[in-house]
Amino acid sequence: MAVELYNQGGHIIVSFSDLVEGDEGVQSNQFLVVIDNHAAIIDPGGDLTYTRLHMALSKYINVKDLDYIFASHQDPDIVASINRWLTGTNCKLVCPEVWSRFIPHFSRVGKTTSRIISIPDRGMDVPLGRHHLKAIPAHFLHSEGNFQFYDPISKILFSGDMGANLGPGDYDKPVKSLDEIMPYMEGFHKRYMNGNKVCRYWVKMVRTLDVQWIVPQHGRSFIGKKIVAEFLNWVEQLECGVDLMTQDDYRVS
Ligand code: FE
Numbered sequence: 001m002a003v004e005l006y007n008q009g010g011h012i013i014v015s016f017s018d019l020v021e022g023d024e025g026v027q028s029n030q031f032l033v034v035i036d037n038h039a040a041i042i043d044p045g046g047d048l049t050y051t052r053l054h055m056a057l058s059k060y061i062n063v064k065d066l067d068y069i070f071a072s073h074q075d076p077d078i079v080a081s082i083n084r085w086l087t088g089t090n091c092k093l094v095c096p097e098v099w100s101r102f103i104p105h106f107s108r109v110g111k112t113t114s115r116i117i118s119i120p121d122r123g124m125d126v127p128l129g130r131h132h133l134k135a136i137p138a139h140f141l142h143s144e145g146n147f148q149f150y151d152p153i154s155k156i157l158f159s160g161d162m163g164a165n166l167g168p169g170d171y172d173k174p175v176k177s178l179d180e181i182m183p184y185m186e187g188f189h190k191r192y193m194n195g196n197k198v199c200r201y202w203v204k205m206v207r208t209l210d211v212q213w214i215v216p217q218h219g220r221s222f223i224g225k226k227i228v229a230e231f232l233n234w235v236e237q238l239e240c241g242v243d244l245m246t247q248d249d250y251r252v253s
Contacts, residue, residue, distance in 0.1 A: 001016075001017065001018055001172060002014050002015070002016055002056055002059070003015045003016075003017070003172045005031075005154070005156060005213070005215065006151075006154040006156065010034075010035065010036050010037070010129070011034070011035045011036075011129075011131070011153060011154070012032075012033075012034040012035075012060065013031065013032070013033050013034075013151070013154055013156060014031070014032040014034075014060060015029055015030075015031055015172075015215065015221075016029065016030045016031075016032075016052075016053060016056055017029045017171035017172055018171065019045070019048070019049040019052040019053055019056070020045070020048050020049060025046075025048050025077065026077060026166065026218060027166065027171065027218055027219065028043070028045055028049070028077050028217055028218055029043075029171065029215070029216070029217055029218065029219075030042070030043060030044055030045055030049060030053055031043070031158055031215070032057055032060060032061070033128065033133065033151065034060060034061060034129075035128045035129030035130065035131050036129030036130055037061075037129070038067045038128050038129040039057075039060075039061045039065070039066050039067055039068075039128075040066075040067055040068040040069070040070055040094075040126075040128055040133065041053070041057070041066065041068070041069050041070065041085075041091075042070045042072070042149055042158050043070065043071060043072055043077075043078045043079065043158075043160065043217050044069055044078075044079065044081055044082075044085060045077055045078065045079075045080070045081060046076045046077060046079075046080030046081050047080065047081055047084075049081065050081040050084050050085075054088070063088070063089055064088070064089050064090060065089070065090060066085070066089040066090070066091040067091060067092070067128065068091055068092055068093070068094050068117075068126065068128070069082065069085050069091050069092075069093050069094065070094045070095075070126075070133070070135075070149055071093060071094065071095040071096075071099075071103065072096075072138075072143075072146060072147050072148060072149070072158075072160040072161075072217070073095075073096060073099065073142075073143035073145065073146045073147075073160065073161075074095075074096075074099040074102055074103055074143060074145075075143065077217075078160075078217075079093075079095070079103060079106065080106050081106075082103060082106045082107055082112075083106055083107035083108055083111060086107055086111050086112065086115060087111070091115075092115050092116070092117050093112065093115060093116050093117065094117045094119060094126055094135070095116065095117075095118065095119065096118070096119050096121075096143075096145035096146065096147055097118035097119060097120050097121065097145065098121070098144060098145025099143075099145050100116050100118040103116070104116075119135045119147055121137065121139070121145070122137065123135045123136050123137050123147060131151075131152070131153055132152075133149050133150065133151055134149065134150040134151075134152065135147040135148075135149055136148050136149070136150055136205065136206075136209075137202075137205070138159075138160060138162060138202055139198065140193075140194035140195065140198045140241075141160075141161070141162050141193050141194065141198055141199070141202055142161050142192040142193050142194060142241075146160065146161075147160075148160050148162065150209060150211070152210075154212075154213070155210050155211060155212035155213065156211075156212065156213045156214075156215055157206065157209070157211045157213070157214050157215065158215055158217075159214050159215065159216050159217075160216065160217050161188075161192060161193075161216065161217060161218070162189075162193070162202070162214075162216060162235070163185070163214050163216035163219075163221075163222060163231060164185065164188055164189075164192075164216045164217060164218035164219055165181040165184040165185040165188075165216070165218065165219035165220055166184045166185075166188060166218055166219055167181055167183075167184035167219055167220065170220060171219060171220055172220075173220060174220060174221050174222065174223040174224075174227075175220045175221065175222050175227060176227075177227070177230075178227070178230055178231065178234060181219065181220060184219065185219075189235075189238060189240055190238070190239070190240045190241075190244060191240070191241075192240075192241075193238070193240040193241050194240070194241035194242060195240060195241045195242045195243050196237075196238060196239050196240065196243050199235050199236060199238050199240065200236055202235070203232045203235050203236040206232060207232060211228050212224065212225065212228070213228075214228055214231060
């Protein structure tokens with residue numbers, strides 16, 4: 001189902017949360033941002049989502065004229081379909097500089113030439129219509145080169161894997177309390193996020209932004225200052241990744 005997260009004055013944000021079904025792969029959300037008839041997709045996914053997303057987008061935009069694909073990092077559920085998007089549209093790919101030499105492996109020879117915009121480690125503003133989206137650093141959360149995308153107008157933070165909660169459903173219903181999703185969120189973050197040090201840096205940075213809504217790539221979103229603050233507090237104290245590794249995890253069995 002397509003859900004409009006924002007729609008004001010030619011600035012439209014749509015979330016698609018049910019394009020991957022059943023045992024096909026991990027549930028994931030894709031996002032369309034349109035400003036003044038310029039359009040970007042955030043983390044379109046792989047082959048599992050390509051055809052359904054293409055069809056769903058055509059209700060909102062002329063897909064051929066898509067301006068950008070934003071890729072938060074290099075994983076298959078993020079951007080494995082890039083070859084098809086580059087073939088079927090005139091878009092440019094916006095991705096972390098760290099991964100811009102690797103992502104062409106998803107596509108045919110020559111297909112990515114002059115169509116990749118590399119985001120430097122410190123992040124950047126990407127113009128879209130009369131506004132811009134901010135690419136903000138989330139390195140090692142979880143990928144070594146990782147960005148999240150913030151829209152200063154709607155105040156939505158597209159947080160990628162940060163906040164991912166892999167519950168059984170209700171993907172279009174925002175989270176009311178962290179307790180209800182903790183069983184689907186905690187284990188993922190402990191394994192996939194790289195360590196508390198970077199969690200704390202990230203939280204400190206995000207607190208400087210006016211965030212009304214955190215929308216992760218998997219599962220349900222966090223709307224309103226109260227739950228956003230609770231989520232940031234949880235991430236700040238989270239021990240994860242290398243914090244939890246011991247010699248026991250590195251044994252030849
Ligand atoms: Fe990933």
